[in-house]
Amino acid sequence: MVQDIVSWLLIAGGAFFVMVGGVGLVRMPDFFTRLHPASVTDTMGAGLLLTGFMVQAGASLVTVKLVLILVFLLFTSPTAAHALAHAALLDGLKPWTGKKDGAP
Amino acid sequence: MFMAATAALLVTIALALARAFAGPSVYDRVLAVNSIGTKTVLLIAALGFLAGRPDFLDISLLYALINFVGTIAVLRFIRQSRAQEGN
Amino acid sequence: MDRKEGRRAIEIYINIVLLFFLVATGLAAVLLRNLLASAMLLGIYGLLMAALWVVLDAVDVAFTEAAVGAGITTVLMLLAIALTERHEKRPSRPPYLALLAALVTGGALVYATGGMPAFGDAAAPAHRHVAPEYIARALDETGVPNVVTAVLASYRGFDTLGEVTVIFTAGMGVLLLIGVGARRRKEGGGS
Amino acid sequence: MAHATSLFAVLYGVWLALSGHYTLYFLLVGAVCVALVVAIAMRMDVVDREGHPMHLTWRVPGYWAWLMWEIMTSAVDVSRRVLAPRLRIDPVLERLPTSQKTDIGRAIYANSITLTPGTVSTDLRDGMVQVHALTSGAIERLRQGEMDARVTKLEGES
Incomplete structure (x- = not known):
């Protein structure tokens, strides 16, 4: 019972952060700012969801696999994000600074 | 409960698809692909639990790796072809 | 019982959503003139397709789709684009003949689905021939826990060996072609 | 061996x-x-200290715990900005010094920066890391150097 409540909370939190990342991906003004919400999804969203699944699976081989998935994601996603940003900068993509829209 | 996770993931995939369609730069699209990849990993894991067959996790695991290798390969390619256009 | 029915219904909704995404991705990939963007979209198509296979319980197909559809195909497309052009040329005249061919083929395929057995029907011809034998005896006869692997690597071992040879040869051919192209690509010609 | x-x-x-x-x-x-x-x-000659840094193993869990907390707080901050009716962001691109002595230490630092929502490392050379941040507050936090110091400690002197 407690297990169910805990995993429900974790999964709900994960679902929330995953969606925030999606909204940010659409809403942010340029490529570099879009990287940040994407990283919210990759770390918090994936972390909470997978942890929620782990609580649900209990101590078993399934949990070990979930941990492996999480570790892979946490190791690869920053590398991919860095490579993306680095390539975009080298390519001459200029980061948006918000000056022209008169942002506060 | 897994249903909520699945729904959230599907919505996010839709949003990322919108970004992939709109672009505007290649990098936005690569970011969208990478992002959808991560979400597919999670989606397959959630589906596995939803169907009561967590063996699906092996595919998630494979995906997590392919997604990364794919992104790096695409970026290498873009860099290489840009360098060729330069000279 | 009730719970199982509910799960079926949910799976149908997930299927519909995924199919909708697939159609949208496919259309966008066709409509975009930027070939690099199209290649990216086809990568997404592979990912979504694999998710769909998982929902349909075809886990082994999903594996292949993940590795080939989302992985290797994207890389091959990118290599092909690198050797040719980045932007699709506008056709000189409307491709009516191609459209007709596509419509006829598509229509025939949709019509043919009417003759197929229902999804998951245990009485379908494909499930009544050797499949039950394999499922019953694979573990004892081959010692392989996964039935699909047992069929591919043991019962149809020679068949698979042939396939692998074909794929290996094709891979070598692609590598040779790309190698030659990269060396010859000195005189430029990018868009 | x-x-x-x-x-x-x-x-x-x-x-x-x-x-x-x-x-x-x-x-x-x-x-x-x-x-x-x-x-x-x-x-292939990839089995060495750099490819498989087992000398770090015992110090890593403590660092991860700290990093996880850092990720959570900044994820909440970024989420709030994403969902706010008006986008309150002022992205900046800046170079920051790093105090690590080895390549692997610098790589851990840069990856930690990227892993934390709100900051992405975009370049790493000559002992400097270039960071794109969603807000100037995020870059200010990095400039205070807590993460940098922690990674240097993790790297150790061995």
Whole structure:
């Protein structure tokens, strides 16, 4: 019972952060700012969801696999994000600074 | 409960698809692909639990790796072809 | 019982959503003139397709789709684009003949689905021939826990060996072609 | 050799976790496959301190715990900005100094920056890391240097 409540909370939190990342991906003004919400999804969203699944699976081989998935994601996603940003900068993509829209 | 996770993931995939369609730069699209990849990993894991067959996790695991290798390969390619256009 | 029915219904909704995404991705990939963007979209198509296979319980197909559809195909497309052009040329005249061919083929395929057995029907011809034998005896006869692997690597071992040879040869051919192209690509010609 | 042994142990652990069938035959096949991979990796000359930094193993969990807290707080901050009716962001691109002595230390620092929502490392050379941040507050936090100091401590002097 407690297990169910805990995993429900974790999964709900994960679902929330995953969606925030999606909204940010659409809403942010340029490529570099879009990287940040994407990283919210990759770390918090994936972390909470997978942890929620782990609580649900209990101590078993399934949990070990979930941990492996999480570790892979946490190791690869920053590398991919860095490579993306680095390539975009080298390519001459200029980061948006918000000056022209008169942002506060 | 897994249903909520699945729904959230599907919505996010839709949003990322919108970004992939709109672009505007290649990098936005690569970011969208990478992002959808991560979400597919999670989606397959959630589906596995939803169907009561967590063996699906092996595919998630494979995906997590392919997604990364794919992104790096695409970026290498873009860099290489840009360098060729330069000279 | 009730719970199982509910799960079926949910799976149908997930299927519909995924199919909708697939159609949208496919259309966008066709409509975009930027070939690099199209290649990216086809990568997404592979990912979504694999998710769909998982929902349909075809886990082994999903594996292949993940590795080939989302992985290797994207890389091959990118290599092909690198050797040719980045932007699709506008056709000189409307491709009516191609459209007709596509419509006829598509229509025939949709019509043919009417003759197929229902999804998951245990009485379908494909499930009544050797499949039950394999499922019953694979573990004892081959010692392989996964039935699909047992069929591919043991019962149809020679068949698979042939396939692998074909794929290996094709891979070598692609590598040779790309190698030659990269060396010859000195005189430029990018868009 | 120590690195090869530890790589073998890690890979075999992964094999065991993924296999789920523990008969003598499968265990042996697994060991042979893993040994083959380790042999290939050694031939490729990637089994060394940098490719397999086992000297860091014992200090890593503490750092991860701190990093996880950092990720959570900044994820909440970024989420709030994403969902706010008006976008309150002022992205900046800036170079910051790093105090690590080894490449692997700098790589850990840059990856930690990227892993934390709100900041992405975009370039790493000459002992400087270039960071794109969603807000000037995020870059200010980095400039205070707590993460930098923690990674340097993690790297140790050995």
